[in-house]
Amino acid sequence: MRQQPSDVTPLPQNNHSLPSRAPLPDEVSPLLGNRTPRQFMRRYWQKKPLLIRQAVPGISAPLSRDELFELADSDDAESRLITHFRNTWNLEHGPFAPDELPSVKKRDWTLLVQGVNLHDDRAHALMNLFRFIPDARLDDLMISYATDGGGVGPHFDSYDVFLLQVHGKRRWRIGAQRDLSLKPGLPLKVLQHFEAEEEWVLEPGDMLYLPPHIAHDGVAEGECMTCSIGFRAPSAHELTAQFLYHLAERTGEKASGKADARYRDPAQPPVDTPAALPSLLVERVGAILANVDWSDKDIAEFLGTYLSEPKANVVFDPPTRTLNEQKFVERAKKTGIRLDRKTILLYNTHSYFVNGEAAALSAKAKKWLPELADTRRLEAKRFVTLTGDLAMTSLLHEWYRAGWIHTDSLA
Ligand code: SIN
Ligand code: CO
Secondary structure: OOOOHHHOOOOOOOOOOOOOOOOOOOOOEHHHOOEOHHHHHHHOOOOOOEEEOOOOOOOOOOOOHHHHHHHHOOOOOOEEEEEEEOOEEEEEEOOOOHHHOOOOOOOOEEEEEOOHHHOOHHHHHHHHOOOOOOHHHEEEEEEEEEOOOOOOOOEOOOOEEEEEEEEEEEEEEEEOOOOOOEOOOOOOOOEOOOOOOEEEEEOOOOEEEEOOOOEEEEEEEEEEEEEEEEEOOOOHHHHHHHHHHHHHHHHHHHHOOOOOOOOOOOOOOOOOOOOOOOHHHHHHHHHHHOOOOOOHHHHHHHHHHHHHOOOOOOOOOOOOOOOOHHHHHHHHHHHOEEEOOOOOEEEOOOEEEEOOEEEEOOOOHHHOHHHHHHHOEEOHHHHHHHOOOHHHHHHHHHHHHHOOEEEOOOO
């Protein structure tokens, strides 16, 4: 079935009323229902749901429906189509050509596009309103589009999420469900015995915060769009596996050039039970593994590189006409620089981590790098005061060439 998007009024696209930054820790903000981030974090974060009416008054969808459909058609974005036609749940993964989506006149379907913040400045700006929570926890901004009756079914997530209604209405029902059993044989996780405890209809600007494991079901009332700002919480299993991988890589790097420590068995006697695992082998390998050790610095280095690693589908766009270092510095002195929306830059006292790479944070870099990481830009005036630092200009020129940072165009 072909959709005919031109039949329906396009969704509005401008967010003139979007605040320019996240609230400061002790700043009262409508985003959190006239609470400060400190109050929100203490009372609700990871603890209990919170409904906030008019968290972002006057908001409209960061992308129009057609723009979202276009993104769902590209290889760069992760998208899913969930239909609930004739009471049957179905899930398909994108990309979706325009004629692969059901008609917008048909009810009971929803399109979810993940990581919209990586592709669109307006979505990125919206996500940045939540930077009172550390970037290390931030995952992405997903947009869901649904026709009347559309949704993903009652379920729970392992994520903290802010569900911000940006167009049309959605009815949310939530509950601290004990019975987490799922309907068998479905392509998506739908709770078998969902029991709602609270219910609200959200209108544009309204927002619902949900901590992990609170069951929820959001059903569109007419055509609607919802932005989900999600926060990752890696499992102990994932962290352990990834950390051990990181340690193994590091051990490999340390050993390179030297003869690698290897299992040896010069004292092995001959055997008449060749299939038996030698106890000497277990003992010796135990001795090798007992040498594995790590410090807090290794844990920080692992977390910094792991959490700043771009997602698999992220590709940076280097400048089309690359300026040499001198010209780049001249330009940046006039326009300042800003991080690309896909760049993840984290730091601690000793190191910084940019897009999955770790490096030592020198005393000189401490003057500018934390500022660039926290505000995601260096104003022109600020850049001018820093240009005596040749290590800085050369590093930033490298990042500029990789498409990790940009100068703005000259006015
Ligand atoms: C949606 O926006 O439709 C789904 C978001 C969610 O329930 O996690
Ligand atoms: Co959910």
